[in-house]
Amino acid sequence: MNLRRFLAILIVVLILILAILVWFFPSQEDFRTENPFWNGTKEISSGYPISPLESLSNLPSSPQGSTLILIPYLQFNPAELEALDSFITRGGTLILADDYGYGNQILEYLGLKARFSGQSLLDPLSNYKNERFPQISHFKSSYVTSNIDNLIFNHATCLTDIEATDVLALSSSFSFLDLNDNRKWQEGEPTGPLPVISHHNLGNGEIILVSDPSLFINSMETIASNDKFIQNMAAITKSNLLIDQSHLPPSNLHQTKNLLAHIHGLFITPLGTLGLVILTLTITLMPLWHERRRH
Amino acid sequence: MKRLAFVLSIITLLTIFSPGFSIFAQPTLTPHENPAVAESSPDPITLLLAYGNVFDLAAIRQYQDAQSLLSELEKTSIPDEIRYMFDRYNALSHQLFSTLNNVEFLLDEASALFANNQLSDAKEKLDTAEATISEARFLLEDIAAATSKLADKLAVFADPAQSQFKQANDHLKESLDRLRQPTNKLNQLRENLELNPQMIIKTSFYHSTFLEVFAPETAYPGLPITITGQVSSPGSNVYRTIEVLLDNTQLTEETIQGKFSLKITPPPQTSTGKHGLTIVATPQGRYLGTSKRLSIYISRIPIQTDIQVPQLVILSQPIQVSGKAYHNLSPIQDATVSLAFRRSLTTAKTTTDGSFTAAVKPPQLSILTTTSSNFFYATTTTITLPFDLSLVGPQEITANITPVEPWYAPLQIKRWIFTVNPLNIGLMLVAFLSFGLLVYNRVRTRPSALREEKGIPQPLAQELPPVMPPPEPEYEFTGIKGRILSAYISGLEVVEKITGIPMAAPTTLREFLKIVTPRLPTVSQPFTELTIIAEVALYSAHRLDEDTATRAEQLANTIKEELYSEPA
Numbered sequence: 001m002n003l004r005r006f007l008a009i010l011i012v013v014l015i016l017i018l019a020i021l022v023w024f025f026p027s028q029e030d031f032r033t034e035n036p037f038w039n040g041t042k043e044i045s046s047g048y049p050i051s052p053l054e055s056l057s058n059l060p061s062s063p064q065g066s067t068l069i070l071i072p073y074l075q076f077n078p079a080e081l082e083a084l085d086s087f088i089t090r091g092g093t094l095i096l097a098d099d100y101g102y103g104n105q106i107l108e109y110l111g112l113k114a115r116f117s118g119q120s121l122l123d124p125l126s127n128y129k130n131e132r133f134p135q136i137s138h139f140k141s142s143y144v145t146s147n148i149d150n151l152i153f154n155h156a157t158c159l160t161d162i163e164a165t166d167v168l169a170l171s172s173s174f175s176f177l178d179l180n181d182n183r184k185w186q187e188g189e190p191t192g193p194l195p196v197i198s199h200h201n202l203g204n205g206e207i208i209l210v211s212d213p214s215l216f217i218n219s220m221e222t223i224a225s226n227d228k229f230i231q232n233m234a235a236i237t238k239s240n241l242l243i244d245q246s247h248l249p250p251s252n253l254h255q256t257k258n259l260l261a262h263i264h265g266l267f268i269t270p271l272g273t274l275g276l277v278i279l280t281l282t283i284t285l286m287p288l289w290h291e292r293r294r295h
Numbered sequence: 296m297k298r299l300a301f302v303l304s305i306i307t308l309l310t311i312f313s314p315g316f317s318i319f320a321q322p323t324l325t326p327h328e329n330p331a332v333a334e335s336s337p338d339p340i341t342l343l344l345a346y347g348n349v350f351d352l353a354a355i356r357q358y359q360d361a362q363s364l365l366s367e368l369e370k371t372s373i374p375d376e377i378r379y380m381f382d383r384y385n386a387l388s389h390q391l392f393s394t395l396n397n398v399e400f401l402l403d404e405a406s407a408l409f410a411n412n413q414l415s416d417a418k419e420k421l422d423t424a425e426a427t428i429s430e431a432r433f434l435l436e437d438i439a440a441a442t443s444k445l446a447d448k449l450a451v452f453a454d455p456a457q458s459q460f461k462q463a464n465d466h467l468k469e470s471l472d473r474l475r476q477p478t479n480k481l482n483q484l485r486e487n488l489e490l491n492p493q494m495i496i497k498t499s500f501y502h503s504t505f506l507e508v509f510a511p512e513t514a515y516p517g518l519p520i521t522i523t524g525q526v527s528s529p530g531s532n533v534y535r536t537i538e539v540l541l542d543n544t545q546l547t548e549e550t551i552q553g554k555f556s557l558k559i560t561p562p563p564q565t566s567t568g569k570h571g572l573t574i575v576a577t578p579q580g581r582y583l584g585t586s587k588r589l590s591i592y593i594s595r596i597p598i599q600t601d602i603q604v605p606q607l608v609i610l611s612q613p614i615q616v617s618g619k620a621y622h623n624l625s626p627i628q629d630a631t632v633s634l635a636f637r638r639s640l641t642t643a644k645t646t647t648d649g650s651f652t653a654a655v656k657p658p659q660l661s662i663l664t665t666t667s668s669n670f671f672y673a674t675t676t677t678i679t680l681p682f683d684l685s686l687v688g689p690q691e692i693t694a695n696i697t698p699v700e701p702w703y704a705p706l707q708i709k710r711w712i713f714t715v716n717p718l719n720i721g722l723m724l725v726a727f728l729s730f731g732l733l734v735y736n737r738v739r740t741r742p743s744a745l746r747e748e749k750g751i752p753q754p755l756a757q758e759l760p761p762v763m764p765p766p767e768p769e770y771e772f773t774g775i776k777g778r779i780l781s782a783y784i785s786g787l788e789v790v791e792k793i794t795g796i797p798m799a800a801p802t803t804l805r806e807f808l809k810i811v812t813p814r815l816p817t818v819s820q821p822f823t824e825l826t827i828i829a830e831v832a833l834y835s836a837h838r839l840d841e842d843t844a845t846r847a848e849q850l851a852n853t854i855k856e857e858l859y860s861e862p863a
Contacts, residue, residue, distance in 0.1 A: 010301070030327075038329045100326050124338035125345060125371040131338065133330060137370055141573040141588060142543040150370070155326040173367050174345060185341075199543075214327040223330060235568060 022256050029251050031071050031213065033243060038219035041243065048234045053242045056083045063092030063205065065238030070094060071213040072102040074247040081109045089203025095233060097213035099157045102247070107209075112200055113161045116211055119177045121156045121194065124185075126172035128152040128223060131183065135224070136196055138170035144199060144208060145169060146232055148225040156212035158194040168208075169197035216243075337374055339449035343463035345371075346442075349388065350470035356477050356499040358396040359583060365389060377448045384441050391434040391474075398427045398481045399500030402488065409492035421489055428482050435478060439471055502528040504535070504585040508574045513592045515702035519560040525553060526576045533582065538575040541565065541591075563701035565593050595704035598622045598630075602694055602708050610685070610716040613654035620696050621649045622703065630698040637690065645696075655692065686723060687715045775844045776832045782847035783829035786854045790815065790822060793858045804830055818857045825850040 027035040033045040033052040044050060053059070053068070057079075060066050068087060076084075084106060088094050096103050103116045123134035134153050139145040145168055158177060175192035176185045185191070196211045214220050221227050234241055250258075266272045345368055352361035365388055373381045401424040408417035446464045453460040484496050508524035526535045538548045539559050546559040561570075572591045578584035602618035616634055620627040626649025633642050636655045643653035694708045772780045783804075791797050794814045798807045808826045812819045828847045832839055 006301075010305075038331065039327065124341040126367065127372050128330065129333045129372065130336040132328070133333065135370060135372070140543070141540055141571050143570065146542065146569065146571045147590070152330075154330065155328065172370065173364060174341065174371075217327065219330050220327075236566075 019260055022253065023260055025253065027254060027257075029248060029254055030073075031217065031243075031248050032245065032254070036218070039217050041216050041218065043218040043221050044216055044230055045243065048230065048241060050234075050241050050243050052245045055246050056080045056244065059083055059087050059092075059242070060240055063087045063090050065091070066240040066242065067093040067095060067233060067237040069216065069233070069241075069243040070096050070106075070247070071216075071244065072096070072098055072106060072247050073249055075102050076105055076109075076247070081106065085110060088205035088207055091204040093205055093236065094207045095210060096207060097210040097215065099155065099212050099214075101213075103209075110202060110207070112202075112207070114166070114198060114200065114209060115160045116209070117157045117160050117177060119157055119179055120181060121153070121158045121171060121175055121196070121211070122178045122183060122185075123172055123175035123192070125174040134171055134175050136169050136171055138172070138193055140168050142168050142199065143236060144197065144229075144232055146228075148228050148232070150224050151215065151226055151229060152220065152224045153196070153212040154214035154217075154220055156196065156214070158196055158211050159198055159209055160195075162195045162198045166198045166200055167195045168199050170194060171196055335372075335374075337372065337449075337452045339453045340459050340463045342368075342371060342449065343446065343460070343467045347463070347467045347470040350467070350474045353392050353395065354470065354473040354476055356395075356399070358392045358399075358499070359501045361392050362389065365392070374452065377445070380441070380445060380448060384438070384445055387434060387438050387441065391431060391438060393503075394427055394431045394434060395477060395481070396500045398424050398431060398485075399498040400502070401427060402481065402484055402496060403498040403500060405485075405488055406494075406496050406498075409488065414492070417492065418489075421485055424481075424485050428478060428485065431478050431481075435471075435475060442467060442471055500581060502582045504528050504576050504583050506574065506576050506585050506587050508587045508589065510572055510589050510591060512590075513594050514561050515594060515596060516561045516565045517563045517701035519558045521556055521558055522572075522574065523554070523556045524574065526551065526555065527553065528582050533579070535579060535582065536577045538573075538577065540573040540575070542570050561593055567593050567595055569593075596622060596702055597704050598627055598696065598698060598706050600694075600696055600706060600708060602710065604692060604710045604712050606713060608712050608714045610657045610714050611718065613656045614692065614712065615652070615654050616692070616694065617650070617652040618694070619648070619650045620645050620698070620706070626650075627696070627698050627700075627703065630696050630703075633695040633697070635693045635695070685714060685716050686719050688713070690714050775839045775841065778844040779828055779832040779839065779847040782844070782851040783825055783832075786822060786825050786851040789855050789858050790818075804833075815858070818854045821850045821853045821857075825854065 026037070027040065028037055029035055030039045031041050033041050033050070036042045041050075045052065050069075059068065063086075066087075068084075070084075084094065088110070096106060098104075098116050100118055104118075107114055107116075120132070121134055122131040124131045126135040126137065127133050128135060132155050134156060135150050136153060137150040139148060151169070158171065158175075170193035173192050175194060177190045177194065178185075179189050180186065198209045200207050200209070215226050215229060221230065267276055345364070349361050349364050349368065352358075352364065365385060369382075369385050371381075401420050405417045405420035405424065408414075408420060446467070450460060450464075484498075487494055488496060505527050506524065507526075508522060510522045511520050514520045522539060526537065532553055534550050534552045536548060536550050537555060537557065539546045539557060541559075541561055544562065546561070547557055549555070549557060551557075570591055570593050572589045573586055574589075575586040576584055598620055599622065600618055600620045602616065604616050605614065608614050614636060618632075620630050620632070626647065627645055628647050628649060630645045630649075630651075631642055632645060632651045632653060633640065634653050634655045636657075639655050639657065641653050641655050643651045645651045689711045692710050692712055694710070696706045696708070698705070772778070787798060787807075790811055794811050796807075796811055796814070802810075804826050808823060812823070815822060825847060828843060828850070831837055831843075
């Protein structure tokens, strides 16, 4: 075997090994439904009939009875904002769970006064382990907060400009917004109780604001009554329970997996399969053909 | 060289692909952390400060606010080793605030009694107040002792170098000292009232509210249920406002006194499943508000139906369906009955006795067609034709019954009916017959075509010329090798002639020998020897001599003599 052929085979083998590794390596991205680690959402997507949504253009055309969980860590384009508006006004339920993302872009587009503060909500006393896991135990009676004793948030924020009638949950009196990120309360920093969950009607649908998307990750689902919150969301959904995956920052691993999936998709088409078979046969039979020509 | 190339290529490829290894790296930081590995860090400073705030509120006789803040403190994350002490401390504080509140209430009552000249009753209240004040002082001493112990325990979790912990501890002690003031003030009030019964005193107390509620476990949308209960406050029986909410929706608000019995109706659009029922006694003056939350299951009552469908249906005719909808023998009136058969849909309503009758038409095909008798004036119209691809067989018909009363559950019934489509069967028969006739005709006409073919005269078989063997090549051999080969060829010719087996071009000398040996028993040995000598002459580098050539010629002559002398 000459050197050139050897190198070619070696390169191909290495590429194949790398592709297989990437394909089977589990996702580690936050909020991804295929991520089984502490920061993924595989637990809720396997425990409830949740369908991941890779694009907002795939929202159901009849959204009555449908619920969309949206974690907006990427900006939205006008078409996406319009799709969301249409989804809600025509009867869908949007659960907008945000802390430091682009939730306010959506709220502004929808014409709501409510906003996500974007500052850290800390609770030095009523918490789980430390002040970055504030405990929420003030609830207003609602189908959203039904059967919930307390929720534990994880690096959360709070809501601002919320009407008292729209508030569904408040943080404790000991919580505060850490405006200067020094983890200590200082004069001028707003103190609790602060609104963290609210409900707003819009057209024929409704929007529920939650100031911490970490409620949905695998490691938080089993703490306190966090799972009951998700149960309540599933209970109000009559048709589709969707979780948007298109506004989560994609890692290199995710992009590479997508590329491999795209290539795989090409190969499983009739033309692609045919091309692959022809290529394989050509490579396999080429030495024989050369042999024949030589003789 | 290859090993070096292998190693170099591995290194080169790893270098090329190393940026891609970042795909296995952790994602960029996002604002949450793994709770399983998060560090537990109790904040004793904030806890002491919070207790200070609680006692400050009680010190200015805001007992209700102090109780509320204390209730929130009970949810604080506390290390297990001090959990019991923490719980007892909170319980003592609650008791102290209730006691102080009670003193205020007693003094207020005594003042009212004095104003009404009910001196003995007023005196009794004052005596009770005095005893309650003693109890409050006793509790205060217990709390002061417990505060020191609690601070010592919490100091373990604080940074010893931090002066903030000492400041917080000092602040708490000051707040506790300030809490003695209302106790002393209340005692002063009591003494003043005793000396001057007509004195008007200002008290700050609140009445707790107790709420007891009983509700059924199941309710139905649109059907009223009764909730009973009682709202009370110690020593009073005032009118209170009660609100009843189902999830977030207020169902009723009424003003009641003591025991109550309220009729509420879950809204018709309420979904089935578990819901929260909240009964709220709203705050009123000095009377605290309270609420109670119950779970209630919203369900819908199932209905029954008897439905009759024909066993056999000819599809050109409508399908008659009749039936009755009821619940526990009571008829379901005005319910919408939707019958679906393939693409056809029809609706009907149940009558006063719950019965219904409907006819489902077979699936229709709408065709736009032009109708006109006037060339200059044309109209289009739609005609419908019964169209169904089925021939014969069972098909499903579905009936959906939707009652108008929201407390009844909709019902869906499916039945199988045997359908016969005579139009399609007829068309199919015609098609088969036509095809059959076509095939039959073809088969019939085929033999004449064959006879015609036989009429074609066959060409005479031409005689093929006899196969002549190719002319024998002429060899010219020289030297010893030539003599050996000439001898072999002469022997070969005889063998070929006698055996009738020519030596083919691709056959080797040895192969030919093997073929003809069984037919030449008498000359097999000399022909074998002659073949070997010829092979040596052709292929061997061995130098041939005169004797070998002579031997070959002798063998050839022997073969000729033997074969020609044999009888035919």
